[in-house]
Amino acid sequence: MNADSDAQEVDLGSLVDDDLVAQMHDDLYDGLAAEILEGTEILLERGWGPDKVLNDALVEGMRIVGIDFRDGILFVPEVLLAANAMKGGMGILRPLLAETGAERMGTVVIGTVKGDIHDIGKNLVGMMLEGAGFEVIDLGINNPVEAYLEALEEHKPDILGMSALLTTTMPYMKVVIGALEEKGLRNDQIVLVGGAPLNEEFGKAVGADAYCRDAAVAAETAQALVLARRAAAATAS
Numbered sequence: 647m648n649a650d651s652d653a654q655e656v657d658l659g660s661l662v663d664d665d666l667v668a669q670m671h672d673d674l675y676d677g678l679a680a681e682i683l684e685g686t687e688i689l690l691e692r693g694w695g696p697d698k699v700l701n702d703a704l705v706e707g708m709r710i711v712g713i714d715f716r717d718g719i720l721f722v723p724e725v726l727l728a729a730n731a732m733k734g735g736m737g738i739l740r741p742l743l744a745e746t747g748a749e750r751m752g753t754v755v756i757g758t759v760k761g762d763i764h765d766i767g768k769n770l771v772g773m774m775l776e777g778a779g780f781e782v783i784d785l786g787i788n789n790p791v792e793a794y795l796e797a798l799e800e801h802k803p804d805i806l807g808m809s810a811l812l813t814t815t816m817p818y819m820k821v822v823i824g825a826l827e828e829k830g831l832r833n834d835q836i837v838l839v840g841g842a843p844l845n846e847e848f849g850k851a852v853g854a855d856a857y858c859r860d861a862a863v864a865a866e867t868a869q870a871l872v873l874a875r876r877a878a879a880a881t882a883s
């Protein structure tokens with residue numbers, strides 16, 4: 647348990663916003679899914695926007711978990727509980743983030759690459775893309791190149807999104823893009839990549855159209871590149 651957290655039950659509704667958010671960071675750290683659901687609902691009832699609840703309470707809480715995971719203070723089972731609690735909160739926010747009334751922008755196929763089972767960031771990106779007007783086909787985790795190719799064939803999306811959280815799995819993005827090039831399919835869709843260990847330079851090196859630092863950037867980039875592509879096609883015809 648987080649040393650700062652209180653073992654006694656806390657009445658979340660009685661806490662002022664800052665204290666509630668701090669308590670939610672502790673509860674996420676401790677993998678307390680019911681408390682994360684309750685805290686998320688309370689913040690929304692108090693008029694917080696879903697993006698603020700997501701970023702200040704959930705993403706920031708998971709950042710703290712990540713530091714102690716890196717430092718060997720937390721281990722896989724505890725981090726899994728934290729991830730599960732975070733997903734609960736995200737489940738409440740998902741329809742709210744998707745409810746922006748944005749015009750339909752197109753289709754995105756997204757998945758975490760082979761060898762990698764991290765999906766929280768990818769799920770967040772999917773949620774923000776839905777909010778930006780995209781239909782999102784989520785391939786889940788641990789996707790070999792064949793899974794991406796099948797999905798591209800089936801859904802003919804405007805965008806392929808790939809996520810990787812491990813330095814050992816991120817090079818697999820190059821394998822997927824290489825397979826698209828080999829089959830003459832690379833230009834059929836925009837390719838976006840993201841994940842904590844990536845950067846702009848890596849995105850360019852693997853031949854992606856763009857690297858996206860976070861979910862909000864992914865949504866903005868997706869919209870901008872789809873509109874640019876449509877404008878270019880209209881000019882050409």
Ligand code: B1M
Pocket residue numbers: 705708709711712713715716717721722723725726729761762763764765766767768770771806807808809810811812813814838839840841842843858859860861862864
């Ligand atoms: Co893992 N893990 N993990 N882990 N884990 C990291 C990534 C790590 C950095 C932790 C650390 O050491 N500090 C480290 C990687 C080190 C490295 O590669 N250099 C690590 C490790 C080592 C491992 C294992 C190898 C541990 C082990 O078994 N010994 C193992 C690997 C399993 C595998 O994949 N084969 C492992 C396992 C796990 C859990 C299963 C316990 C769990 C995952 C649960 C789940 O996802 N369902 C887990 C978690 C939760 C993490 C940390 C703590 C949190 C990741 C996360 O969800 N962040 C993580 C530490 C960290 O990243 N600081 C860590 C929150 C999320 C909102 O951010 O995913 O970055 P993020 O997504 C962002 C952006 O990156 C971007 O937008 C998102 C939203 O803003 N983005 C995209 C992401 N994907 C995108 C795709 C796009 C665009 C943008 O496409 C268009």
